[in-house]
Each structure stands twice: as structure tokens, then as C-alpha cells.
Amino acid sequence: MIFIKKYYDKSQQYFIFTETTRAYMSNCIKDITHNEAFELLTESELLILKNNKTSIKYDKGEVLIKQGTLSNSIIFVKKGISKIYIEGSQKKIILTIKRDNNFLGLSSLYTEDKTYQYTVTALEKCKVELYDKMAFKEVLRKNVAFSNEIIKYINHNTSRFYKRLLCITEKNSRGKVADMILCLSNHIFGCLEFTIPLSRQELAEFAGLSMENTIRILKEFEADKLIKLKGKSFKIKNKSMLERISEFG
Amino acid sequence: MIFIKKYYDKSQQYFIFTETTRAYMSNCIKDITHNEAFELLTESELLILKNNKTSIKYDKGEVLIKQGTLSNSIIFVKKGISKIYIEGSQKKIILTIKRDNNFLGLSSLYTEDKTYQYTVTALEKCKVELYDKMAFKEVLRKNVAFSNEIIKYINHNTSRFYKRLLCITEKNSRGKVADMILCLSNHIFGCLEFTIPLSRQELAEFAGLSMENTIRILKEFEADKLIKLKGKSFKIKNKSMLERISEFG
DNA sequence: AATATTTTTTGATAAATATCAATAAATAAG
DNA sequence: CTTATTTATTGATATTTATCAAAAAATATT
Known part of the structure; x- marks a missing residue:
């Protein structure tokens, strides 16, 4: 379990270390898709979402979510890759790249701060659905299986950030x-x-x-x-x- | 909105910058307590928790949660300060210091990885309650208000980590x-x-x-x-x- | 196609931070 | 109370990384 820290050294080997007891674990754990959540909803709950939905297409470079604005929507990305990043006072940091069939904005549910914590922009053409947050929360209140599935997505996200934080510091x-x-x-x-x-x-x-x-x-x-x-x-x-x-x- | 980055300079002022348009926002947002969640439960739900609860006291330095072990419990800290940290291969990073009346282990709910993502040790004498995770999930399934309150706690936590990540990189x-x-x-x-x-x-x-x-x-x-x-x-x-x-x- | 503009690359240098080693202070142990 | 051990501090130095500036390449514009 002892690793002698090395430096990447072109002349010799890349590394000098004594043991390799641990298997490699990527810091970037596999992302999950979020579409199964909809299967947990009843007809009437789906209808609530449907009646409070806007379908939008974004071009490359366009802003889906802007950090600091009021989080009035939960977004479901049906198609397209987007980047999620935090804008600091001097730097930006990309938190993650998101693929199809993923929710955006879940981390702003029930927080005291009513604004989005990050910015999301399209890296290619994106087809998304905007759900009114009130309606989304109504469905969350009605359907506990759905609610727990959302917890799953949020926690999966959290796991990734723990890994990311470690990666960045270590x-x-x-x-x-x-x-x-x-x-x-x-x-x-x-x-x-x-x-x-x-x-x-x-x-x-x-x-x-x-x-x-x-x-x-x-x-x-x-x-x-x-x-x-x-x-x-x-x-x-x-x-x-x-x-x-x-x-x- | 233009800030000329400075370096903390003892001889002159601490900073040289042109404007101060933004108000200071601490990166360490105020923590919230988690005890109100219990008020959302019915008698029978409280009974489920009570029947699946162990009360334990920890001394300073003792491990409440060990990263990598199976997450069988949701912990509620009634009294005492603890530190939450991630153990990397060469470094540790303290994610946060937690006070009384806080849940620990919520981020392991519903994740595919059934292990804890972090280690928690007591920084002083701690009185905690261990809830069996199965029972906790049963209550989550029964009570959507409780479930949504838990989402609130998880998301509050997430907000903090976004700020922390920015702090560490920037x-x-x-x-x-x-x-x-x-x-x-x-x-x-x-x-x-x-x-x-x-x-x-x-x-x-x-x-x-x-x-x-x-x-x-x-x-x-x-x-x-x-x-x-x-x-x-x-x-x-x-x-x-x-x-x-x-x-x- | 020629020109302008942006993005990418390379080089030189400065700044920031970690590491190593030695000492001092505080705490624990006998 | 003295000694051992751990923790905290200071100094010197090496390493890492960012910054600045300039050139090259790629892309956009006319």
C-alpha cells in the first residue's frame, strides 16, 4: 500500500513505485442517463409535465442555463452535448460535459438560493425540454418513486464531484x-x-x-x-x- | 467589473484593483441543520426509524464513517463536531466540518456504488444515531415531504461543493x-x-x-x-x- | 485568393507552492 | 520533573505552474 511519489520522467520509466495493490479507478465515473425517471410517472403526472413543457433547440455556443439567474426551469436534454461550468471572478472551471437524456438544474431544487449555481452552454446542436419548476415539484410531491429516482441522479452527480475535487487537489x-x-x-x-x-x-x-x-x-x-x-x-x-x-x- | 489581479503586498496596500462592483460572498455558505426533517414524519414512520436505530457515542478521533466501506447506515449527529474528508492515494482533503443536528451519508442513497465516498471522524465527543439504511429508505418511500426535504439537504451540500471547487481552482x-x-x-x-x-x-x-x-x-x-x-x-x-x-x- | 482575425503553439521567464531539513515548542510518558 | 515524542515553525531550495510575448497555424471575412 506504499506508493513512492514519482515524477513522470521521460528518460527512464514513467514511474517508480513499490507496490500496486489497488486497481485503477478512473476519477471520471460513468455517467448515467435520466430517461428512466419518466417511466415511473402516471398518466396524470406525465400530463402535468406535458402541460408545463417548452421544447427548444439550441445552437452550438448558446446558453441553456446562466449562473446567477433565477432557476425557474428543470431542463431535460433530449439530444446534444453540453458543458457545465462555474464562472469565478477570474477563472472558469468546467464541472462536466453532459450527454443526451440528462436533467440539468436538479441541484437547484429546494435550495434557499433560488438561482442556478452554474452555466450550461451547448457544445453542439441541442434539443431540450424546459419544465416549469413549480410543475416539476408538484410531480415530485405526488410521486415518491420519481422523487427517489431524482435523489439517485443528484447523488450520482455528487459522487463525481468528490472525485473531481480529489483529482484537482491531489x-x-x-x-x-x-x-x-x-x-x-x-x-x-x-x-x-x-x-x-x-x-x-x-x-x-x-x-x-x-x-x-x-x-x-x-x-x-x-x-x-x-x-x-x-x-x-x-x-x-x-x-x-x-x-x-x-x-x- | 474589471478586476486587476493583484498580489497581496505588505509594503503597499493589500490590493490594487479598479472597481468593486460585486458584494463579497463567502465561499463557505452557512450550513443548515437537518432536525426539521423528523417533524415531517408520522408516528408510524418515526416508529420505523426508532426500531432501526442505534445510539452511539464516539470519542475524539474515532471514525464514524470509513470511506470505501459498505454504506449500511444513515447517521444523524445529535451532538459534536466532525470532519468529513476524502482519502486520496497521497493526500487527504477535508470537504467540510459538520456540526450538530446533521445527517451523514445521505450522498450514498440510491447510488450504484454501495460504499461511502468519504471518511468522517469525530473532532470532539459525538453523540450519533445510526439508522439502518433499508429502514430509512422505507420511510423515504412512504413520505414524499420527507424525501423532498432530504433532496434539500443534499442540494445544499452540493452548492457548497461547487463553491469549494471554485475556491480550490481559482x-x-x-x-x-x-x-x-x-x-x-x-x-x-x-x-x-x-x-x-x-x-x-x-x-x-x-x-x-x-x-x-x-x-x-x-x-x-x-x-x-x-x-x-x-x-x-x-x-x-x-x-x-x-x-x-x-x-x- | 488575399487579408484579417482568432486559436494554437513555442519559448523565456517569473511567480507560486511544495519539499526537505533543521530547530523550536508543545504534549505525552515514564 | 525529566525525557521522549509528536507537532509546529522557520529557512533554504527545488519543482511546478502560470504568465507574458511572440510566432505559427487555422479559421473567418472580404
């Missing part, structure tokens, strides 16, 4: 970048080759680093044949090494 | 230490003079810094008459300056 910059690449691969795209809808600046905001540093590490990974880069297209060539860098870096 | 070390002091003052002790039940190492884990760096900054704050230190006893002497350091640092 890992060095290479570990953060490796973790991000694995997260994109495992969680968002589900394959080893993908094209990201993010700029280098956004990648940096996702990793929690400066843009220059992020780029430099990506290039370093490329030079060491861990990944192949071409603009926004990524190819993972040595996943297990990335995992080790993510874990020990 | 602030420099002085900002982090200032924020921590304000958090202890506002949130945990509710006054300007208090004695912390934490070692310097634990303070560092709370701030997300090395111990040496944390100590140095504390001494710096003391030299600049922002705080008065004596071992574990703290006295805040210039709160507004700490707030500015927390906000701009």
Missing part, C-alpha cells in the same frame, strides 16, 4: 490532463478515437490548468506516443500508461 | 487560507474568536495546501494584524480585509 498537471483524456474517452465518447467539441482553452478549464500548460502536456503525451493529436481529434494509443499517469501523477 | 494560497478562516468563523463557530479542534496538518488539508505553506500564511496574517493566533485559538481582528483576500486572492 494530482499534478500531467495527472490532470491524463485524467481528462480518459474521462473524455470513457465517459463521453466511449471509444479510443474521438473528436472533441472543445477548444484548447476549454480543455484547460476542464483540466483546471492554464491553456499553455495543457497544450504542452498534450504535446508531451503525443511525443511519448501515448496519444495521437490532430487539431480536435484525439486517439488514445497507450491507455494503460495514461491510467498510471492519472493515478500516480 | 484562489491563490492566501485566498484559500483567508477563506478557511472565514469559513471556520462564520459557519462553524459563528463568532470572531474560537478554538479550533484541528491540527496544523488538518488545517492544511482543509485549505488544500501544504502544512508549511499554511503555517507561513497564518503567520503572515498575524504579522499584518488580520488575526491573532495562539496555538489552536484564533481571533479575527480585520474581517473585511480577510474577506478581500479571500475574494481577490
Whole structure:
């Protein structure tokens, strides 16, 4: 159980450590979809939602949720990838990238602060449904199975943030970048080759680093044949090494 | 709205910035107590909990919840302060300090991963009640008002972590230490003079810094008459300056 | 296609923070 | 009360990371 902290060192091996007793666990746990929640609703409850629903299409770059505005809606993203981020006074940090069939805004349910805690923008064309929060809460009050399913989604989200917080405090910059690449691969795209809808600046905001540093590490990974880069297209060539860098870096 | 980032500079003023349009918002939002939830329960529901309850006393330093173990209980802390932290492979990070009348383990409800995500240890003598998770879930299923109140607690917690994540990524070390002091003052002790039940190492884990760096900054704050230190006893002497350091640092 | 604009990349440098080592202070143990 | 042990502090140094500036590449505009 003793790990001697190392530094990623091109000349020798990547790592020097004594034991490897733990299996690798990605910090980016698999996301879950939220569509099953609707199956728990009765006809009349579905009708309440239907009567208080607006369907909207967003183009790439458009804002679905703006941090600080009143949270009047619960959003269900039917189609499209979006990024959730917090805007600080000087920096932005991308909390997560969300795929289809996910709720947005659940974390503003029942809070004293009636505003959204984060901003969400579309990374590609998105089809969403806006549910009036009052109506949504009415359904929550009526249907306890639905309510508990929502708890499940919220807690799943929380788990991810615990991991993220640990990642950000504990890992060095290479570990953060490796973790991000694995997260994109495992969680968002589900394959080893993908094209990201993010700029280098956004990648940096996702990793929690400066843009220059992020780029430099990506290039370093490329030079060491861990990944192949071409603009926004990524190819993972040595996943297990990335995992080790993510874990020990 | 333009802030010229500064560095805390003893010789001149602490900060150089052009405008101050935003009001200070602590990153450590006031914690809420969880005891009102019980008032939402019927006699029979209270009985279910009562029949599946164990009352335990913990001494200082004892582990209430251990990260990675099966989450079989929902804990209600009746009395005493505890620390919640995540154990990484090389570092620990204290998520928060919890006071009386708070649930622990709510974030493990309905998650696929059946284990606790964090460790909780008593910082002083604690009186807690362990509720069997099955029984707790049964009550959740029966009582939607209770269930929604639990959502409220979970989301309140989430809000705090968003702020914490931002704090950790955005602030420099002085900002982090200032924020921590304000958090202890506002949130945990509710006054300007208090004695912390934490070692310097634990303070560092709370701030997300090395111990040496944390100590140095504390001494710096003391030299600049922002705080008065004596071992574990703290006295805040210039709160507004700490707030500015927390906000701009 | 030529030009302007933005994004990405590289290099040099400065700043921030962690680490290591040594000492001092506080607490515990005998 | 003295000694041992842990915790806190200080100083020196190395490492990490951000920042600034400039160049290259990619994209958008005319």
C-alpha cells in the first residue's frame, strides 16, 4: 500500500513505485442517463409535465442555463452535448460535459438560493425540454418513486464531484490532463478515437490548468506516443500508461 | 467589473484593483441543520426509524464513517463536531466540518456504488444515531415531504461543493487560507474568536495546501494584524480585509 | 485568393507552492 | 520533573505552474 511519489520522467520509466495493490479507478465515473425517471410517472403526472413543457433547440455556443439567474426551469436534454461550468471572478472551471437524456438544474431544487449555481452552454446542436419548476415539484410531491429516482441522479452527480475535487487537489498537471483524456474517452465518447467539441482553452478549464500548460502536456503525451493529436481529434494509443499517469501523477 | 489581479503586498496596500462592483460572498455558505426533517414524519414512520436505530457515542478521533466501506447506515449527529474528508492515494482533503443536528451519508442513497465516498471522524465527543439504511429508505418511500426535504439537504451540500471547487481552482494560497478562516468563523463557530479542534496538518488539508505553506500564511496574517493566533485559538481582528483576500486572492 | 482575425503553439521567464531539513515548542510518558 | 515524542515553525531550495510575448497555424471575412 506504499506508493513512492514519482515524477513522470521521460528518460527512464514513467514511474517508480513499490507496490500496486489497488486497481485503477478512473476519477471520471460513468455517467448515467435520466430517461428512466419518466417511466415511473402516471398518466396524470406525465400530463402535468406535458402541460408545463417548452421544447427548444439550441445552437452550438448558446446558453441553456446562466449562473446567477433565477432557476425557474428543470431542463431535460433530449439530444446534444453540453458543458457545465462555474464562472469565478477570474477563472472558469468546467464541472462536466453532459450527454443526451440528462436533467440539468436538479441541484437547484429546494435550495434557499433560488438561482442556478452554474452555466450550461451547448457544445453542439441541442434539443431540450424546459419544465416549469413549480410543475416539476408538484410531480415530485405526488410521486415518491420519481422523487427517489431524482435523489439517485443528484447523488450520482455528487459522487463525481468528490472525485473531481480529489483529482484537482491531489494530482499534478500531467495527472490532470491524463485524467481528462480518459474521462473524455470513457465517459463521453466511449471509444479510443474521438473528436472533441472543445477548444484548447476549454480543455484547460476542464483540466483546471492554464491553456499553455495543457497544450504542452498534450504535446508531451503525443511525443511519448501515448496519444495521437490532430487539431480536435484525439486517439488514445497507450491507455494503460495514461491510467498510471492519472493515478500516480 | 474589471478586476486587476493583484498580489497581496505588505509594503503597499493589500490590493490594487479598479472597481468593486460585486458584494463579497463567502465561499463557505452557512450550513443548515437537518432536525426539521423528523417533524415531517408520522408516528408510524418515526416508529420505523426508532426500531432501526442505534445510539452511539464516539470519542475524539474515532471514525464514524470509513470511506470505501459498505454504506449500511444513515447517521444523524445529535451532538459534536466532525470532519468529513476524502482519502486520496497521497493526500487527504477535508470537504467540510459538520456540526450538530446533521445527517451523514445521505450522498450514498440510491447510488450504484454501495460504499461511502468519504471518511468522517469525530473532532470532539459525538453523540450519533445510526439508522439502518433499508429502514430509512422505507420511510423515504412512504413520505414524499420527507424525501423532498432530504433532496434539500443534499442540494445544499452540493452548492457548497461547487463553491469549494471554485475556491480550490481559482484562489491563490492566501485566498484559500483567508477563506478557511472565514469559513471556520462564520459557519462553524459563528463568532470572531474560537478554538479550533484541528491540527496544523488538518488545517492544511482543509485549505488544500501544504502544512508549511499554511503555517507561513497564518503567520503572515498575524504579522499584518488580520488575526491573532495562539496555538489552536484564533481571533479575527480585520474581517473585511480577510474577506478581500479571500475574494481577490 | 488575399487579408484579417482568432486559436494554437513555442519559448523565456517569473511567480507560486511544495519539499526537505533543521530547530523550536508543545504534549505525552515514564 | 525529566525525557521522549509528536507537532509546529522557520529557512533554504527545488519543482511546478502560470504568465507574458511572440510566432505559427487555422479559421473567418472580404
